[in-house]
Amino acid sequence: xxxxxxxxxxxxxxxxxxxxxxxxxxxxxxxxxxxxxxxxxxxxxxxxxxxxxxxxxxxxxxxxxxxxxxxxxxxxxxxxxxxxxxxxxxxxxxxxxxxxxxxxxxxxxxxxxxxxxxxxxxxxxxxxxxxxxxxxxxxxxxxxxxxxxxxxxxxxxxxxxxxxxxxxxxxxxxxxxxxxxxxxxxxxxxxxxxxxxxxxxxxxxxxxxxxxxxxxxxxxxxxxxxxxxxxxxxxxxxxxxxxxxxxxxxxxxxxxxxxxxxxxxxxxxxxxxxxxxxxxxxxxxxxxxxxxxxxxxxxxxxxxxxxxxxxxxxxxxxxxxxxxxxxxxxxx
Amino acid sequence: xxxxxxxxxxxxxxxxxxxxxxxxxxxxxxxxxxxxxxxxxxxxxxxxxxxxxxxxxxxxxxxxxxxxxxxxxxxxxxxxxxxxxxxxxxxxxxxxxxxxxxxxxxxxxxxxxxxxxxxxxxxxxxxxxxxxxxxxxxxxxxxxxxxxxxxxxxxxxxxxxxxxxxxxxxxxxxxxxxxxxxxxxxxxxxxxxxxxxxxxx
Numbered sequence: 001x002x003x004x005x006x007x008x009x010x011x012x013x014x015x016x017x018x019x020x021x022x023x024x025x026x027x028x029x030x031x032x033x034x035x036x037x038x039x040x041x042x043x044x045x046x047x048x049x050x051x052x053x054x055x056x057x058x059x060x061x062x063x064x065x066x067x068x069x070x071x072x073x074x075x076x077x078x079x080x081x082x083x084x085x086x087x088x089x090x091x092x093x094x095x096x097x098x099x100x101x102x103x104x105x106x107x108x109x110x111x112x113x114x115x116x117x118x119x120x121x122x123x124x125x126x127x128x129x130x131x132x133x134x135x136x137x138x139x140x141x142x143x144x145x146x147x148x149x150x151x152x153x154x155x156x157x158x159x160x161x162x163x164x165x166x167x168x169x170x171x172x173x174x175x176x177x178x179x180x181x182x183x184x185x186x187x188x189x190x191x192x193x194x195x196x197x198x199x200x201x202x203x204x205x206x207x208x209x210x211x212x213x214x215x216x217x218x219x220x221x222x223x224x225x226x227x228x229x230x231x232x233x234x235x236x237x238x239x240x241x242x243x244x245x246x247x248x249x250x251x252x253x254x255x256x257x258x259x260x261x262x263x264x265x266x267x268x269x270x271x272x273x274x275x276x277x278x279x280x281x282x283x284x285x286x287x288x289x290x291x292x293x294x295x296x297x298x299x300x301x302x303x304x305x306x307x308x309x310x311x312x313x314x315x316x317x318x319x320x321x322x323x324x325x326x327x328x329x330x331x332x
Numbered sequence: 333x334x335x336x337x338x339x340x341x342x343x344x345x346x347x348x349x350x351x352x353x354x355x356x357x358x359x360x361x362x363x364x365x366x367x368x369x370x371x372x373x374x375x376x377x378x379x380x381x382x383x384x385x386x387x388x389x390x391x392x393x394x395x396x397x398x399x400x401x402x403x404x405x406x407x408x409x410x411x412x413x414x415x416x417x418x419x420x421x422x423x424x425x426x427x428x429x430x431x432x433x434x435x436x437x438x439x440x441x442x443x444x445x446x447x448x449x450x451x452x453x454x455x456x457x458x459x460x461x462x463x464x465x466x467x468x469x470x471x472x473x474x475x476x477x478x479x480x481x482x483x484x485x486x487x488x489x490x491x492x493x494x495x496x497x498x499x500x501x502x503x504x505x506x507x508x509x510x511x512x513x514x515x516x517x518x519x520x521x522x523x524x525x526x527x528x529x530x531x532x533x
Contacts, residue, residue, distance in 0.1 A: 044395065058394055062355050085352050087390040090333055094350045094390070137355050139392055 005091055007256050015257050019245050020207050026053075026251065031294055033249045034146075038157055038306060040313045045188065046162030050154040053251065054144035059154035060137045061162040065178065068124065068131040076123020077133035082108055082151060088140035089252075104148045107276055108138070111152050111197045111265035115273035118159055122192035125167060130178055132164060134191065145252040148263060152199035157306045160196065161313065163188030187327050195267040196306065198299035202291045203250040203258040204281050208243040244287060248294065262288070264295035268303050272296075335386035344379040346386045351410065354393045365391070365407055372411050372431070372474045372487045378424040387423060389414055397457050399464055404433040404472045407489065408454070411474050412513065419521055427483060430513040431474035434502045436494065437466040451502075453509055469494040473506035477514050482507040 007015075018025060028034070034053030041047035046061030068075060082105040084092045092098060112118070123132040136158060138151045166186040170177045247254060255261075260279030266272050272292055277283065317323060339346045349370050351362040369391065377387065391414060397405035411431035418425060435452045452459060469492030476483045490499060 041395065047395065060354055060394075081357065083352075083357070085350060085390055085392065086388055087350075087352070087392050090388065094348075135355065139352070139354075139394065141392065 005089075005252075005256055007253060011253070012257055015253065016205065016207075019205050019247075022245075024247065025253070030246060031248045033298060033301075034251075036153070036302065036305060038153070038309045040157075040161050040309065042316070045183075046158050048154050048158040048161060050150050050157065052146050052150040052153070052249070054142055055146050055150050056140075056142040057147070057150040057154045058139040058141060059151070059158040060139070061134065061155075061158040062137070063132050063134045063162070063164045065125065065130055065180070066133045068128060070128070073128035074124050075120040076131040078113055078118050078120055078123070078136075079133065080105075080108055080113055080136045080138065080155060082138045082140075084140050084147070088143040088147070092143075103276075103278065104151065107148045107199065107263055107265075107274070108151050108155065110274040110276070111148075111199050112136075112155050112159075115195070115197050115265065117156065117193060117195055117197050119192040119194050125178055126169065126176055129176075134159075134162075134164075143252060145250050145255040146201060149199050149201050149249060152197060152265065153302055153306070156193075156196045156198065157309070159191055159193050160306065160310055163190055165189075187323055195269060195271070196299075196303050197265045197267050197273045198295075198302045199263055199265040200248060200295040200298045201250065201261055201263040202294070203247040203254055204260040204262070204279065204283060204287075205245040205247065205257075206243060206259045206281055207245045209259070244281075244283070246287060246291065248298070262291060264292055266292070266295040266299040268296075268300050270296050333386040333388055335384060339386070340384050343383050345377075345382040345384075347374055347377065347379065348386060348388045349373075349391070349414075350389070351391045352393065354396050361403060364403065365410055368407055368472075368487060368489060369410055369414055372429060373414055373418070375486070376415075376426050376429055376476065377418065378426055381424050389417065397455075397460070399457070399460050401464075402435075402460070402467075402470060404435070404470045404489070404491075405454070405460075407431070407472045408433040408474070411487075412517070416517060416520070420524065428477045428514055428517075429474060429486065430477060430510040430517065431472065431487065432506050432509040432513065434471045434473065434506060435460065435463070435467060436469045436471075436492070436498065436502070437463045438468050451505070453505065468492050469498070471499065471502045471506070473503060473510070475507060475510040477510065480511060480514055480518070482511060 015025060022030065024030070037051040039049045048059045050057045050059070066077060068077065084101045084104070086092050086094055092101065118134065123134060125131055136155050138155060140147055140151070163183065165183050166181045166189050168179045168181070170179060250258060258279065260277070260281030260283065262275065262277040262283065264272060265274045335346050347370060349366045351365040351369070352358060353362055369389070373389070391410045393406055397409065408431040411429065415429045433454050435455050437450055437452070452463070469490060472487065472489040473485070474487035476486050485503070488503070
């Protein structure tokens with residue numbers, strides 16, 4: 001039975017003490033993302049490798065033809081599978097969903113599928129009979145915090161990179177036939193991606209509480225619990241913005257020690273797709289607004305990087321401009 | 333790692349192998365791979381040195397080299413990857429392992445493989461797709477090696493129709509490939525150890 005990671009008390013006080021001095025252990029500033037690296041598979045479409053610091057996620061988009069749901073005949077299917085294996089970290093058990101995993105898959109589901117990033121109506125081939133089922137498999141390879149941020153970026157980039165084979169419909173009425181042209185025969189078709197959601201997770205640290213706990217412990221080891229409780233109560237009354245440290249893109253260590261978190265998904269249209277707040281720490285309206293603003297900034301930066309990498313990949317594939325010239329939507 | 337009470341063995345370490353597919357959820361195919369990897373790697377790991385612990389191996393297939401009907405490249409690659417991972421993790425092993433895939437096919441679909449057939453060793457996906465219809469038999473072979481020399485056969489997984497001579501031919505060919513793979517692995521490990529031990533200098 002894998003046990004949860006529990007940071008030691010020394011680690012705990014050290015990290016929190018550093019945060020009260022506005023220092024992060026990896027020398028980043030509070031609102032700085034770790035190094036983000038996005039690379040695409042050279043052989044296949046829709047395979048993305050995202051590295052966010054030491055966190056590594058691979059997303060794989062695939063599509064096949066199936067029957068649509070009877071109550072939604074005009075919609076295609078879009079499934080995101082985010083099963084976390086022990087590959088990411090030994091704390092994740094194979095075949096059993098942990099609470100963290102549930103939160104991560106829900107946030108990704110909300111960020112991408114329910115925000116309508118992929119136009120499912122465009123996946124319809126013959127209404128009520130045939131449609132594309134697009135599947136995004138997310139493989140978490142290494143876990144150093146920010147799994148959902150990395151996964152969200154990976155799936156978004158994967159959807160943009162993926163190409164499905166071209167199809168034609170022949171015949172009329174009930175004798176219609178769908179012909180799938182292999183990608184070696186016809187230039188494959190990109191998906192209808194409406195916007196690029198990027199998820200950013202903010203970690204909150206109650207600095208006042210932390211510093212009082214630290215100083216209390218060092219000053220008087222035998223300090224009674226009652227005393228500490230009193231101190232905390234007093235402070236809660238006069239809480240203001242400066243008592244909260246807001247960190248962008250926490251590492252695993254910071255994630256384990258944080259008092260609360262909020263993940264905001266935004267896109268370059270300055271739209272907020274979802275907000276999820278967790279942990280047992282109340283957060284001010286002002287903080288929420290500034291976080292949303294910061295999330296939009298990050299989204300713009302990340303989208304820019306995704307587009308840059310997509311262009312590079314396109315240039316590498318598009319030898320002799322064949323991909324553009326042979327495209328189906330060109331005039332003949 | 334700490335072992336689940338239910339799986340705890342008093343005299344040896346528990347070996348857990350998880351294979352995860354590149355697309356979709358784990359099915360019988362992955363179960364099959366898990367079982368075969370266990371059979372190859374199990375006898376090689378010195379499990380008795382770590383009683384009441386868990387050695388967990390997770391194999392994540394990132395890009396499958398097999399066509400839909402086959403399961404051989406994934407198996408040989410998983411075995412090689414598992415062995416390298418065990419080395420890197422510093423798990424005590426008795427000997428070295430390497431595996432290879434051999435695909436026999438008929439050059440003309442009407443004739444038998446032995447007379448006019450071709451053999452592909454560790455084929456790539458495009459190569460496989462080209463000959464997909466003419467494949468007569470597929471062999472996955474793993475050897476245990478000691479000092480770079482083939483020691484004993486650990487796994488011989490064959491599918492299709494073939495003769496006795498053919499399979500022995502495959503064994504000989506596989507032994508050569510495995511020894512070669514073993515050399516490459518050795519180089520890679522040497523390099524990694526040198527890199528990791530750089531702080532000593």
